[in-house]
Amino acid sequence: MERKIVCKEQSETENLASLIGKYVFPGCVINLDGNLGAGKTTFTQALALSLGIKEHVSSPTFNILKCYFDGSLPLYHIDAYRLEDSPNTNIGLEEVIEGDGVCVIEWGKFIEELIFEPLNVKINIIDEHTREFIFSSPYAKYEKIFSALGGFENE
Secondary structure (H helix, E strand, O other): OEEEEEEOOHHHHHHHHHHHHOOOOOOOEEEEEEOOOOOHHHHHHHHHHHOOOOOOOOOOOOOOEEEEOOOOOOEEEEEOHHHOOOOOOOOOHHHHHOOOOEEEEEOHHHHHHHOOOOEEEEEEEOOOOOEEEEEEOOOHHHHHHHHHHHOOOOO
16 A cells, blocks of 8 residues: 655644544554654654644654653654664664554664564655655555545645
């Protein structure tokens, strides 16, 4: 399955993430890929809000992992950027990636061997405000998300 969506404003990105938040489930893994400034953290913040998480969500670049437990599902936010050159990624991330909540991973390409059955989201920067989101996954467990994306209006 694959779906492309173009968002022309940050509010559209937030609406897109909020829509997805309605269909996430325990064990859902969202692998976000995009250059610096593409909107990975913005997407995660809006997803967290849709889960009822009131705590401010920020990029876990220096912590690698931040956990949020005050929503309808736990949210595990991983930023694997600092693991790019790490010979040892055995730091317990498997427990949250395959855990009881939603796991959002930024820079997942650096820990690919740890990621099981993800919903891949590639974010391309088109211009200062416009982003192209390419959602892809062969796994049936994301069918409801793809169905919801089919009705997403970003006009």
